[in-house]
Each structure stands twice: as structure tokens, then as C-alpha cells.
Amino acid sequence: MTESREKQGYFTGAKRYVLDDELARIVNISMSLEMPLLLKGEPGTGKTMLAHAIAENLGMPLIVLNVKSNMKLIDALYQYDTLTRLNDSRFGDSTRDVSRIEDYIKMGKIGQAFTADQRTVLLIDEIDKADTDFQDDMLDVLDQMEFDIIEIDKTVRAKYRPVIVITSNAKKDLSDPFLGRCNFHHIAFPDPQMMRKIISVHFPDIDTEIMNNAIDTFYQLRELDMVEKKPATRELINWIRALSMDPDFKPKQLAKGEIPYLGVLFKKSQDYTIAANQVQRKRRF
Amino acid sequence: MFVDFFYKLREVGIPATPTAFLTLHRALQKGLIMSLSDFYTAARSILVKSERHFDLFDQVFAHFFEGAELPDAEGFELDEIAKALLDQWLADPQTVADALGEDMAELQKLSPEELIEYFKQRLREQTERHDGGNRWIGTGGTSPVGHSGYHPGGLRVGGESRNKSAVKVANERRYKDYSKTGLLSQSSIGEALKRLRNMVPTGPKDQLNIRESIYRTMKNAGEIEIVFDRRLKDRLKVILAIDNGGYSMDPYIPVVQTLFNYARSQFKELKTYFFHNTIYDTLWEDPARFRKPKPVMEFGRMDPETRLIIVGDASMAPYELMAMDGSIYVHERSGRASIEQLRFLAETFPHNAWLNPVPARMWPYTRTINIIRQIFPMFELTIDGLEQAVDQLMAA
Numbered sequence: 001m002t003e004s005r006e007k008q009g010y011f012t013g014a015k016r017y018v019l020d021d022e023l024a025r026i027v028n029i030s031m032s033l034e035m036p037l038l039l040k041g042e043p044g045t046g047k048t049m050l051a052h053a054i055a056e057n058l059g060m061p062l063i064v065l066n067v068k069s070n071m072k073l074i075d076a077l078y079q080y081d082t083l084t085r086l087n088d089s090r091f092g093d094s095t096r097d098v099s100r101i102e103d104y105i106k107m108g109k110i111g112q113a114f115t116a117d118q119r120t121v122l123l124i125d126e127i128d129k130a131d132t133d134f135q136d137d138m139l140d141v142l143d144q145m146e147f148d149i150i151e152i153d154k155t156v157r158a159k160y161r162p163v164i165v166i167t168s169n170a171k172k173d174l175s176d177p178f179l180g181r182c183n184f185h186h187i188a189f190p191d192p193q194m195m196r197k198i199i200s201v202h203f204p205d206i207d208t209e210i211m212n213n214a215i216d217t218f219y220q221l222r223e224l225d226m227v228e229k230k231p232a233t234r235e236l237i238n239w240i241r242a243l244s245m246d247p248d249f250k251p252k253q254l255a256k257g258e259i260p261y262l263g264v265l266f267k268k269s270q271d272y273t274i275a276a277n278q279v280q281r282k283r284r285f
Numbered sequence: 286m287f288v289d290f291f292y293k294l295r296e297v298g299i300p301a302t303p304t305a306f307l308t309l310h311r312a313l314q315k316g317l318i319m320s321l322s323d324f325y326t327a328a329r330s331i332l333v334k335s336e337r338h339f340d341l342f343d344q345v346f347a348h349f350f351e352g353a354e355l356p357d358a359e360g361f362e363l364d365e366i367a368k369a370l371l372d373q374w375l376a377d378p379q380t381v382a383d384a385l386g387e388d389m390a391e392l393q394k395l396s397p398e399e400l401i402e403y404f405k406q407r408l409r410e411q412t413e414r415h416d417g418g419n420r421w422i423g424t425g426g427t428s429p430v431g432h433s434g435y436h437p438g439g440l441r442v443g444g445e446s447r448n449k450s451a452v453k454v455a456n457e458r459r460y461k462d463y464s465k466t467g468l469l470s471q472s473s474i475g476e477a478l479k480r481l482r483n484m485v486p487t488g489p490k491d492q493l494n495i496r497e498s499i500y501r502t503m504k505n506a507g508e509i510e511i512v513f514d515r516r517l518k519d520r521l522k523v524i525l526a527i528d529n530g531g532y533s534m535d536p537y538i539p540v541v542q543t544l545f546n547y548a549r550s551q552f553k554e555l556k557t558y559f560f561h562n563t564i565y566d567t568l569w570e571d572p573a574r575f576r577k578p579k580p581v582m583e584f585g586r587m588d589p590e591t592r593l594i595i596v597g598d599a600s601m602a603p604y605e606l607m608a609m610d611g612s613i614y615v616h617e618r619s620g621r622a623s624i625e626q627l628r629f630l631a632e633t634f635p636h637n638a639w640l641n642p643v644p645a646r647m648w649p650y651t652r653t654i655n656i657i658r659q660i661f662p663m664f665e666l667t668i669d670g671l672e673q674a675v676d677q678l679m680a681a
Contacts, residue, residue, distance in 0.1 A: 025326045179334035186336035
């Protein structure tokens with residue numbers, strides 16, 4: 001079953017990504033319905049990693065559009081390089097034909113995904129950073145799978161409909177027309193059992209004692225009150241990497257309540273202080 | 286197919302659209318859905334667009350496909366009240382028995398489950414609403430059990446405390462984090478304040494001005510001349526005045542802190558001041574309101590384009606606001622009532638807003654809130670309120 005699915009272009013997971021069944025189903029349904037998949041969830045739960053995993057698993061190139069707050073839709077589609085053209089028209093020492101504006105059009109990330117010679121995975125990362133107009137305009141483009149280059153009055157149509165994954169960190173909802181065109185999934189924070197799997201994928205030959213103690217401590221630290229940015233999977237992986245690289249580190253330390261490299265887990269100075277205080281208090285008793 | 290399911294979803298308040306429903310059918314038609322769990326994930330990802338509705342969806346799904354009983358809203362409330370009654374009963378059986386007019390010994394014979402059933406039954410027997418009074422369970426009364434009532438040692442069952450003296454809040458909202466009017470986080474504040482901007486050119490000239498370059502080049506008879514401009518940067522001046530004194534603001538400290546942290550990283554020209562309850566002769570630059578006073582009159586010299594945002598619960602004794610010597614601090618009595626000072630600030634900075642962490646539905650209960658609302662446009666300190674405040678601040 002699995003084998004045949006893979007051949008047909010079904011997504012089944014990747015080497016470095018632990019996938020739960022539910023998410024796999026959602027990815028496959030979105031792909032067959034040719035609808036963008038909108039992923040929400042806490043930072044560090046693997047929203048961006050999912051797109052990487054899909055690309056790896058299906059052998060498609062990945063194109064990443066990192067959304068910035070001042071981004072305009074046109075930046076994501078194409079860029080008309082006026083300065084080079086002006087320069088060429090003055091000095092005429094390039095191989096480009098100045099009268100052909102087309103030579104001066106560069107494709108943006110969405111443009112690249114549309115003009116690629118094979119199906120691609122297009123990751124639109126942190127869409128919530130841009131304003132709502134950007135989001136709505138972009139969905140029109142993704143819906144129609146085409147956009148116009150005004151300068152040369154040409155329509156770019158997608159040769160192959162890309163697999164589109166959109167991520168958002170915002171608690172605030174995106175606009176209704178936007179949501180109407182996407183499938184939606186909220187990645188919940190993994191439970192300890194799932195976390196064990198994730199860790200063993202990243203550290204295939206990790207000592208079970210380190211893993212168990214680290215995961216226990218990690219979930220305890222997540223329970224701390226008043227912490228603004230809770231450590232997530234990404235922090236845990238980095239932390240375990242730090243622990244396993246330290247020759248002096250013994251897993252028993254964690255059981256005793258000592259926590260080295262707290263700074264890997266807590267990155268805001270306020271959170272760090274709170275966590276450090278809590279840890280010290282625990283050790284005293 | 287599944288039309289009833291779709292309407293049930295809409296009935297419980299999930300905004301599923303017909304288009305999404307058709308998409309679901311497209312998925313069914315394509316043979317993508319081969320089992321009930323396939324259908325569950327497909328339906329949820331296509332029809333439900335917010336994690337806030339996941340729980341509701343689960344309930345409806347279980348009801349529809351597995352015959353689970355759907356808790357209707359009223360029944361749910363009864364459940365909660367009955368559960369709270371049980372807690373109270375365990376803590377203090379005598380009071381509950383008295384409140385219900387029952388013999389304690391009689392009730393003690395029942396098991397917890399039976400007790401819950403009994404409480405529910407009693408609650409259901411009340412056919413009309415019961416507000417006020419001091420015997421029966423209802424809202425607004427002085428009976429020790431009930432809703433939003435006032436009883437010094439009483440127990441609150443659901444709802445909000447209007448008098449902030451209930452011993453314990455009995456209900457628990459699982460999905461509060463996701464609710465729109467819930468606490469503000471850094472990212473949601475960022476989203477809301479995004480439009481609070483005033484772009485002016487600053488920094489090095491590194492942005493190409495195409496129109497001007499072409500014009501100059503033409504003027505130069507084709508000799509290229511490239512014109513650069515300064516980048517547009519946000520140079521909005523903001524004054525943030527925060528009420529950080531007194532116990533009345535204590536419950537809102539985390540929210541205000543988040544707002545403050547965000548504002549500090551977002552605006553270059555942000556000045557923060559602190560006050561207690563309301564503004565008298567001075568605002569302080571240090572949170573302890575001790576070392577760095579700044580007389581209110583000096584604000585008259587500042588740029589009137591500055592946006593003034595005041596954060597406070599605006600709740601105090603009316604005389605603190607109205608009386609000439611209303612300040613609770615002796616050294617602050619210059620003879621101008623606080624309300625005069627507030628008017629002065631509102632006139633100095635026409636772009637102003639007051640953010641109140643107290644939920645808007647509670648405002649009518651506090652007199653000083655109503656008075657201050659006449660001077661400053663007041664908004665709830667929630668995502669929605671913040672957005673409205675930004676609209677107000679950016680309005681010409």
C-alpha cells in the first residue's frame with residue numbers, strides 16, 4: 001500500500017520529519033484538491049519543516065517565499081529591472097536586447113514556481129507578517145494560477161500547479177476570502193511520546209537515558225508560569241545537541257534538577273531569568 | 286450527502302461556507318476519502334478554518350457519526366453550575382444545604398453523581414429567570430451560590446465577578462487561549478499596531494527614483510543621471526501613559542506588559558510615562574513614580590502630532606477625578622482637578638485613545654469610566670479594541 005502510494009505521488013513522510021497520520025492525510029487531500037494548505041501552530045512545531053519534508057519525499061524542488069512586512073505582491077511575482085535596462089540603453093555593451101523588455105523581467109518566487117519545468121513545492125512562510133491586502137491579492141494569483149506582467153502585457157500561467165504550503169504564526173485569524181481558498185490545519189504541540197519519536201529521528205543513536213531525562217525536563221520547563229516564549233521542538237533539538245556534545249554532561253544531572261545550557265531553551269532575557277530562578281529553587285528543595 | 290452535518294456545524298456556530306462544502310464533495314468524488322477517519326480530517330481541514338472551532342467540530346462529528354449526545358448550550362451551563370455546586374458542597378455542605386433549603390444529612394447520603402443529578406434537577410425546576418433575592422440559585426442575588434452575585438464568602442459559578450470578591454472562579458475555559466477577545470500576545474499586538482505608522486524619508490539616499498531619473502536623463506540629452514531618494518521610515522511619535530499603581534490594575538499587568546514590550550521595540554520615538562489611577566500635576570518617567578517627574582503642563586510644548594495612548598482601568602473614587610485636591614498624594618495638589626488635566630492632554634494631542642483592560646461590558650458599572658470616556662475615546666484592551674484604537678489614532 002505504502003509503496004504504491006509513493007509511486008503515485010502521495011506524501012508519506014521524510015527522513016527527518018515525523019509525520020502523524022492525520023497530517024499526512026491532510027497534505028494528500030490538499031494536493032489532490034489543488035488547494036493551498038494553511039498551517040498554523042506554535043513557533044517551532046515544524047510548520048516550515050513540513051514543506052521541506054514534502055519536497056524531499058516527492059522529489060520536487062522547494063521554492064521558499066519568506067514574507068516580509070513591507071512586501072508587495074509584485075515582489076513575489078516578478079521584478080522589472082529598470083536600472084539595468086537604462087544602463088544598457090546608454091552603453092549598449094550587453095548581450096541583452098534593449099528593445100525587448102522581456103529580457104529585463106526577473107521572476108520572483110511565485111513566478112519561479114509557475115515557470116518551473118516540473119511540479120514544485122512552494123512554501124509561503126509567515127504570511128501573517130504582510131498586510132491583509134497582500135494576502136488577498138496573492139490568493140487570487142494562486143487561485144487563478146496566473147498573473148500578468150504589465151510591462152510587456154503578457155500573462156504567465158503556471159505550467160505545473162505547485163504544491164502550496166502557507167504558514168502563519170498569528171493567533172489572529174486571516175481574512176475570510178483567504179481562509180475560504182485554503183485548507184486549514186493547526187499543528188498541536190507534540191505530546192511526550194511523539195516527541196520521543198521526533199528526537200530519535202534526529203538523533204538515531206542517542207542514549208535512552210539522556211533522551212528520557214531531557215524530554216521530562218523539557219516538558220517540566222514548558223509548564224513554567226509567566227514565560228512568554230515557551231521552548232519548542234526546535235529548542236529541544238538544539239538543547240539535546242548541546243548536551244550530547246558536552247563531554248562532562250551526565251544524564252543524572254537532569255534528574256537532580258540541574259539544567260545546563262538554559263540559554264538554548266529560553267531566548268528572552270526575562271524568560272531566562274524566570275527559568276533560572278525556578279530551577280535554582282527546585283534544586284534547593 | 287452530509288447536508289445535515291453541514292447545517293449542524295453552522296448551527297453550533299462554525300462559519301463553514303457552502304463553497305467549502307462543495308470542495309469537500311469534490312474530495313469525496315475523487316475517491317480521496319476511504320474511511321471515516323479520512324472523512325474526519327478532510328472535513329475538518331476543509332470546513333473549519335480556525336483552531337478555535339476544532340473542539341466544537343469534534344463534538345458535532347461525534348454526535349453525527351457516533352451518536353454521542355450533543356450538549357446543548359443550556360445543558361452545558363447547567364452542567365457547569367451543578368459541578369460548581371458540587372465543589373462548594375464538598376467544601377462547605379452546610380451552606381449549600383441551607384441555600385437549597387434541604388436537610389444536610391439528607392443530601393449527604395447521595396453519591397457525587399447523584400448529587401450532580403439532584404442539583405441539575407433543582408436548577409431545571411426554575412422555570413423563570415431568577416435575578417436578585419437571597420434564597421434561590423440565580424443571577425445577581427446575594428445567595429451564596431449563583432451567578433455574579435455578591436456575597437463576601439460566596440462562590441462564583443461561571444460568569445464574571447463584578448465585585449471582584451468571589452472566593453473562587455469555578456468554571457474553566459479550555460480554549461480561552463484561542464478566543465479572539467482573550468489575552469493579547471506579542472504577535473497579535475504587532476498585527477494590530479502595524480497600521481500605526483507615519484512614513485517619512487530618513488537614512489541614506491539608496492532608493493532609486495525612476496521617474497526622476499528618466500526625467501533628468503532626458504534633460505541631460507540622454508546622458509544618464511540617476512536620482513536616489515531616502516527610504517521611507519516610520520517616524521511616528523508616541524506617548525504611552527500607563528496606570529501602574531494600585532491593586533485595581535494588578536490583574537491586567539501581563540497584558541499591559543506585553544503591550545509595553547511590543548511598543549518599545551516597534552516605535553523609535555516612544556516615550557513612556559506612568560501614573561496612578563489618574564493624572565494630576567505630573568507624570569513619571571520611572572515606573573516607581575518617584576525619581577523623574579514631568580509636569581503635565583510641559584506636554585503643551587510637545588509636537589501636537591504625537592499620538593497619545595493612555596492605558597488604565599479608569600476606575601477610582603469619583604472625587605479623585607473631580608475634586609480640586611483629589612489626588613491621594615498630598616504633594617500633588619496644585620488646585621487643578623484631574624479631569625482638567627485630562628482635558629488639557631486631550632486638547633494638546635488631538636490624536637488620542639484610552640485603552641482599558643476592563644471588558645467593555647463592565648464599563649457602565651464604574652462611574653469614572655463613563656466620565657473619562659467623554660474626554661478620551663475609550664477602547665477595550667483586546668485585539669479588536671486595539672484595532673479600533675489604531676483607526677482612531679490614524680484618522681486625520
